Amino acid sequence: MKSKTKSFALLTGSTLIMAVGIYFFKFANNFTFGGITGLAVLVAKSGVISASDFTFIANMILLVIGFIILGRKFAAKTAYCSILLSVCLSLLERVYPLTHPLTDQPVLELAFAIALPSLGSAVLFNIGSSSGGTDIIAMIMRKYTSADIGKALLITDFIITLAGCFVFDIETGLYSFLGLAVRSFMIDGFIESLNLSKYFNVVCNDPTPVCDFINDTLKRSATIVLAQGAFSGEDKYIIFTALNRIEAVKLRNFIKENDPEAFMLISNTSEIIGKGFHSI
Known part of the structure; x- marks a missing residue:
């Protein structure tokens, strides 16, 4: 309704x-x-x-x-x-x-x-x-x-x-x-x-705090991929998620405050098809 x-x-x-x-x-x-x-x-x-x-x-x-x-x-x-x-x-x-x-x-x-x-x-x-x-x-x-x-x-x-x-x-x-x-x-x-939304690629050492914030506070989901740093050879995690503009600002500020060493790539996108966004 x-x-x-x-x-x-x-x-x-x-x-x-x-x-x-x-x-x-x-x-x-x-x-x-x-x-x-x-x-x-x-x-x-x-x-x-x-x-x-x-x-x-x-x-x-x-x-x-x-x-x-x-x-x-x-x-x-x-x-x-x-x-x-x-x-x-x-x-x-x-x-x-x-x-x-x-x-x-x-x-x-x-x-x-x-x-x-x-x-x-x-x-x-x-x-x-x-x-x-x-x-x-x-x-x-x-x-x-x-x-x-x-x-x-x-x-x-x-x-x-x-x-x-x-x-x-x-x-x-x-x-x-x-x-x-x-x-x-x-x-x-x-x-x-x-339709403008934000697509996040977050590279960090510990994905748990970021994913908890995405799941519990923003009520969104994310995908975690295990990766390896090309220079350091250390294990890293890449978090993929898509958010609307208001949610994107909250996540960006959260990561800056709680994990300042994390590396963020934030892109504009107007074509996100799936649950929580646009249906096919």
Whole structure:
């Protein structure tokens, strides 16, 4: 129950962050980068339908198509996030209608238009979900074709962004191209930061105090390997363990205080798969 509650909170919170970034900064400035919401900005220019309502309708249509084509294996998390995002955008439009950007600083607004949705997307991707939209198209393409889906979606995003240069003005279009270029790098950066852990190699004479601290205080485990010093020829022990950043600081300080002669190699890693970390 605790795990499900945490997952639900992450799904909801990250989707709400995306909604704020898209509505207040992306839609308000006519930035056209990024899938369905980028297309929504173009469609809204016609005056027939607002960007929020178009996003709602498009996502609902894609969800129905996804359920029909992909069946029961279609991700429930993606469906929930897609519906929540669409509803939030429509509600924001009615509760807090915007006729102009929040500020007169387009670069500042672009930063938030990139950062907030990227952070939300990174959290969703990290827990095996997405906000729907073009991700549903990607799932369908993956099922029936061998096409390079990443390139196909990138080309689609490029065309939508390019269209913004003609529908709006060249300045808005260039800002959108900048957003398109930065967004993918920022999502990757957020995901790596969210997953960042520390990998320890500790060379020492007596592994017992260190392992006791790891097991009893940090509630983690470790692997001990008997080794031999190349110069001294003396027996040594190497302790391998992986910890999150807070735990890593505690272990580092403990070893410094209790075994100052120990030799530590501490590496950053964002890919640890196993019990206590990420499941396969």
